[in-house]
């Protein structure tokens with residue numbers, strides 16, 4: 084890896100901007116094959132193997148590649164593309180409906196530290212929405228409520244199949260350094276009234292404040308976006324799926340800063356699939 088890239092990644096890992104876009108990676112579109120899910124099995128090939136190697140290299144430089152055991156069978160590298168029938172769901176495979184911003188696996192105490200998105204195709208330049216929580220103006224009384232364990236986050240629907248139906252534990256939305264807090268939010272999966280009226284109002288306030296500060300990042304093929312999943316939220320703007328094999332296609336890996344916290348809580352052939360039921 085070039086030294087300038089290594090320096091950039093070290094700075095990012097140690098508290099950078101919350102999001103980083105790397106541009107100009109050469110990819111040969113003709114060698115990618117059809118955008119999934121036109122093919123039933125995960126697409127393979129020499130060009131995709133190079134993309135996977137780059138994703139794993141970046142994840143391994145920042146921390147350790149990990150996955151969620153309940154999502155796509157725990158596959159370490161996943162494809163994100165539109166799926167017929169999911170258009171208006173809150174899944175990565177949605178399209179016509181906005182994918183509401185969130186932290187990845189916000190419900191989970193071992194949610195990934197970073198998400199790495201490699202853009203293979205994006206014909207309409209559909210934007211990834213993004214906001215750093217430290218940029219969001221939050222008044223003191225709201226901030227104080229958000230720092231208390233008054234909020235409950237349900238697993239998103241890609242995880243529920245593997246989980247018992249139980250009330251999620253109460254958690255705080257904001258933790259850590261008040262100047263640069265960590266955030267835990269997934270508005271589509273949080274009941275507003277779970278922690279009482281005041282907590283519900285605080286939740287509504289921060290959701291509206293994030294809505295106002297959301298930025299759009301439109302990735303082009305050959306661009307990689309790295310998202311700090313502890314300090315930022317992300318989503319996706321709506322678009323029209325084509326289902327012609329040329330749809331928007333991202334290849335994704337998650338990274339954990341530390342594997343020791345998940346010792347004994349992982350499965351899979353690769354030993355990196357974090358169990359969904361942890362913390363329930």
Ligand SMILES: [Fe+2]
Pocket residue numbers: 185186187317
């Ligand atoms: Fe996400």
